[in-house]
Amino acid sequence: MINTTTLSRRHFLQLTAAGLLSFRPKLNAAEINTVLGRIPIREMGSTLVHEHFLVDFIGADAIQESRWNKDKVVQKVLPYLQALSPFGVKTVFDCTPAFLGRDVKLLVQLTKQSGLNIVTNTGYYGAVQNKYLPAWAHTETAEQLASRWKQEFEQGIDGTTVKPGFIKISVDGPHLSPLHQKLVRAAALTHLQTGLTICSHTGSAIPAFEQLDILQQMKVSPRAFVWTHAQVEKDISLHSKAAKKGAWISLDGIGWGEAEWYAETIAQLKKEGWLKNILLSHDAGWYKPGETNGGDFTGYNNLFTTLLPLLQKKGFTKRDMNQLLVTNPAQAFGIGIRKI
Ligand SMILES: [Zn+2]
Structure with missing residues (x-):
């Protein structure tokens, strides 16, 4: 599945990667939790903010770690992580939440063997008719859910010392259900107590703005909110509207x-500031546990082999690329409470 590239293109990309590494953006003193501990955000380097190593769609009522063998998963995933080194990538976020296959011991194995910083999450995934929510997510209050997530931030996940680097929630459209509104309130409360950024699997604009309204009621700044899967919304004026409020737009x-659509959208948003x-990121x-050798696997290289060259053709500079892959991830995810 790893793309084969021509020598000249590879050479070009290596130059791009070298450029990414040589540029030192000015970043504040904030930090982020990787699965091996805290690092300053200036050490994140070129970062992919939304990828997955393992996802198990069996459902919250049936999921258990015995459904996969960590060594076999490492054997499958590691070459794809090693393939990122020519592109200068230093940090990868694993966006698989609890009850969908989050396995922090697996992430520790992958970070040690790949040399990449890996970042994991706390929070619950409400989309797909709540199939991935544990039973207590239906009955507990937002405060009780937030206290579970805060506990992972303070003490570690699943009996380990691994701490989350962001909050990952997920909602269904077209409008937020009361249950999903509660997940957003729980994420807001967790943000106010931990300073972790909220990534919400959202898609179209209506639920994105409904979530921003809830955050506003709770005095949480849009700068603490990542509109995840914003590419599902095709009306770019709505991306601009959310960005104007301060939200992060995750394509x-x-x-x-659809690399051409991404390139045009990014160019349009750049034009608007x-x-x-x-x-x-690639998502x-x-x-996939349950499939032979984990099933088909899509690598993490389209951004470098297809999208960046398209952006370069549109006149994007080295500084722009750094903004997208180095500065923005660091500024979006540096731990810090952001109130209105
Ligand atoms: Zn995802």
Whole structure:
């Protein structure tokens, strides 16, 4: 599945990667939690903010770690992580939440063997008719859910010392259900107590703005909110509107094609002054327990082999690329409470 590139293109990309590494953006003193501990955000380097290593769609009532063998998963995923080194990538966020296959011991194995910083999450995934929510998510209050997530931030996940680097929630459209409104309130409360950024699997604009309204009621700044899967919304004026409020716009499905649409959208948002709000990633991967050798796997390279060259053709500079892949991820995810 790893793209074969021509020598000249590879050479060009290596130059791009070298450029990414040599540029030192000015960043504040904030930090982020990787699965091996805290690092300053200036050490994140070129970052993919939304990828997956393993996802198990069996459902919250049946999921258990015995459904996969960590060594076999590492064997499958590691070459795809190693393939990122020519592109200068230093940090990858694993966006698989609890009850969908989050396995922090697996992430520790992958970070040690790949040399990449890996970042994991806390929070619950409400989309797909709540199939991935544990029973207590239906009955507990937002405060009780937030206290579970805060506990992972303070003490570690699943009996380990691994701490989350962001909050990952997920909602269904077209409008937020009361249950999903509660997940957003729980994420807001967790943000106010931990300073972790909220990534919400959202898609179209209506639920994105409904979530921003809830955050506003709770005095949480839009700068603490990542509109995840914003590429599902095709009306770019709505991306601009959310960016104007301060929200992060995550165009994170580059693993699945439509590179020209991404390039045009990013160029349009740049023209309107919102390059500083855009996050890019593939949403690619992933090992699927229950399938032979984890099934098909999509690598994490389209962004570098297809999208960046398209952006270069549109006149994007080295500084723009750094903004997208180095500065924005660091500014979006540095731990810090952001109130209105
Ligand atoms: Zn995802």
